[in-house]
Amino acid sequence: EKIIEELKLRYERNPFKSRDEVLDVLKAIILSILEKSKSRDFVEELCVLRLRKKPVTVVFLGINGVGKTTTIAKIAKKLRDHGLKVVLSAADTYRAGAQEQIEYHAKKLGLPVIKHRYGSDPAAVAFDTVRYAEKHGYDVVLIDTAGRMHTDIDLVNELKKIIRVVEPDFKTLVVDALTGNDAIDQARMFNEHIGVDNIVIAKMDADVKGGVALSLAYELQKPIIYVGTGQRYEDLEPFAPKKIVSLILG
Ligand SMILES: Nc1nc2c(ncn2[C@@H]2O[C@H](COP(=O)(O)OP(=O)(O)OP(=O)(O)O)[C@@H](O)[C@H]2O)c(=O)[nH]1
Ligand SMILES: [Mg+2]
Numbered sequence: 001e002k003i004i005e006e007l008k009l010r011y012e013r014n015p016f017k018s019r020d021e022v023l024d025v026l027k028a029i030i031l032s033i034l035e036k037s038k039s040r041d042f043v044e045e046l047c048v049l050r051l052r053k054k055p056v057t058v059v060f061l062g063i064n065g066v067g068k069t070t071t072i073a074k075i076a077k078k079l080r081d082h083g084l085k086v087v088l089s090a091a092d093t094y095r096a097g098a099q100e101q102i103e104y105h106a107k108k109l110g111l112p113v114i115k116h117r118y119g120s121d122p123a124a125v126a127f128d129t130v131r132y133a134e135k136h137g138y139d140v141v142l143i144d145t146a147g148r149m150h151t152d153i154d155l156v157n158e159l160k161k162i163i164r165v166v167e168p169d170f171k172t173l174v175v176d177a178l179t180g181n182d183a184i185d186q187a188r189m190f191n192e193h194i195g196v197d198n199i200v201i202a203k204m205d206a207d208v209k210g211g212v213a214l215s216l217a218y219e220l221q222k223p224i225i226y227v228g229t230g231q232r233y234e235d236l237e238p239f240a241p242k243k244i245v246s247l248i249l250g
Contacts, residue, residue, distance in 0.1 A: 023249065026249065027245055027249060030214060030244075030245050030248060030249070031241055031242065031245050033214060033217050033218050034213065034214060034217050034241035034244055034245065035241050036217055036221055037199075037213075037216065037217035037220075037221065037222065037223055037224045037239065037241075038223070038224070038239060038241055039198060039223030039224060039225050039239065040223075041238065042075070042198070042225040042226065043078050043079060043082050046058075046079065046084070046139075046140055047082070047084070049169060050084070050139050050140070053169070054133075054134075054137075054138075054139060055087075055130065055133040055134065055138050055139055055140055055141045056139065056140050056141070056169050056170075057130060057140075057141045057143065057166055057167075057168040057169050057170075058075075058140070058141070058142050058143065058168060058169065058170040058171075058172055059126070059143045059145065059159075059162060059163060059166065059168040059170070059171050059172070060072055060142070060143065060144060060145060060172050060173075060174055061145060061159060061171060061172065061173045061174070061190050061194060061196070062147065062173055062174035062175060062186070062190075063147050063148065063186055064095070064146075064147025064148055065147060065176070066147070066174045066175055066176040066179075066186075066202055067174055067176060067200075067202030067203060067228055068144060068145065068147065068174045069092070069098070069101050069102055069105070069144050070202070070228070070231065071174050071200050071202055071226070071228060071236070072088065072102070072105070072142050072144050073102075073105035073108075073109065073233060074226075074228070074233050074234075074235065074236040075142065075226070075236065076088060076105070076109055076111055076142055077109055077233045078236070079139075079140055080109060080110075080111065084139040084140050085137065085138045085139045085140070086111050086138065086139065086140045086141075086142060087111065087112050087113070087114065087129055087132060087133050087136075087138045087140075087141055087142075088102055088105070088106050088111055088112070088113040088114070088129075088141075088142050088144065089113070089114050089115075089125055089126050089128075089129035089130075089141060089142065089143040089144060090102045090103070090113055090114065090115035090116075090125060090144055091122040091123075091125040091126045091129075091143050091144055091145050091146075091162060092122070092144050092145055092146040092147075093115075093116060093117070093118055093119055093120050093121070093122050093125060093146070094118075094119075094122075094146035094148070095146055095147065096118070098144070098146065099115050099118065102115075102144050103115070109233075112132070114128050114129040114132050116128070121161075122145065122146065122158055122161075122162055123158075123161040123162045123164075123165040123166075124165075126143050126162045126165060126166045127165050127166065129141050129143065130166055143162065143166065143168070145158075145159060145162065146158070156193050156194065159194050160193075160194060163194065163195075170197045170198060171194060171195055171196055171197045172196075172197065172198050172199070172200060172225070173186075173187060173190050173191075173196040173198070173199050173200070173222075174199075174200045174202055175187060175199065175200070175201055175202070175212070175216070176201075176202055176203050177201050177202065177203045177204045177206060177208045177212050177213075177227075178203050178206050178208060179212075180211070180212060181215075183201075183212050183215075183216070184212070184215045184216060184219055187199065187216055187219065187220050188219065188220075191220060191222075196220065196222055197222065197223075198222055198223040198224070198225045199216060199220065199222055199223070199224045199225065200224070200225060200226045200227070200228065201213055201216070201224060201226075201227045201228065201239075202227075202228035203228055204227040204228060204229050205228070205229040205230045205235065208247070209247055209248060210243075210244040210245075210247030210248045211248065213227070213239070213244045214244065214248060223239075224239040225238075225239065226238060226239065227239055227240075
């Protein structure tokens with residue numbers, strides 16, 4: 001891995017006395033990179049913002065299948081359990097089954113979801129959801145979006161329009177830990193074209209080394225608010241740099 005190599009080089013100047021010492025130094029360096037992406041509790045952050053502004057809006061970005069909709073459901077549950085009024089926005093009007101999927105979660109969690117017809121303008125769905133939230137006193141709006149390939153210019157334009165219309169408080173990128181370097185490329189692309197405020201790394205429960213987290217922290221230097229660790233609602237953990245270090249170094 002590029003980063004590790006670089007770090008090793010940096011320390012070649014001071015000869016190490018033992019293997020343990022090398023490991024300790026390496027650990028410290030990796031930890032310091034990861035710590036930069038450690039974030040405050042997202043629920044708390046939304047609560048604080050909610051005191052000044054209502055509703056707080058979050059748009060979820062990411063290519064197809066990374067875990068956006070699942071992550072939204074997990075975060076929605078956390079917020080709901082914290083006593084916040086949450087409404088979901090089915091702004092993925094593109095993929096067959098997308099609306100049923102978010103409706104399923106909304107129903108299970110007892111939350112409203114605003115949707116239009118398939119093929120309709122996602123920005124209009126998002127806009128209507130915010131209006132609904134304003135009218136009915138909701139605290140937080142979570143907006144689901146369509147995936148597709150990250151090279152798809154239509155998707156970028158569609159997302160840009162949603163963001164123009166809603167002016168979200170957070171643009172949250174979801175990446176899939178299993179995709180390795182692709183996740184980093186996606187993060188760069190979304191950050192460049194749309195802007196990314198914070199990141200969720202899904203599917204960290206799969207047999208992954210943690211290199212994705214390190215590269216993201218190194219490259220983007222954005223807060224990593226959660227890691228997904230399974231398919232259940234509870235499987236969403238705060239980003240813990242020390243855990244990642246032990247994943248990386250064993
Ligand atoms: N093991 C594991 N599976 C996950 C996690 N997050 C999501 N998944 C699974 O990944 C698959 C895709 O998740 P979705 O939430 O539908 O992904 P999406 O980004 O909304 O996909 P599109 O709507 O097609 O763009 C589902 O089978 C989820 O159950 C996770 O943290 N761990
Ligand atoms: Mg989805």
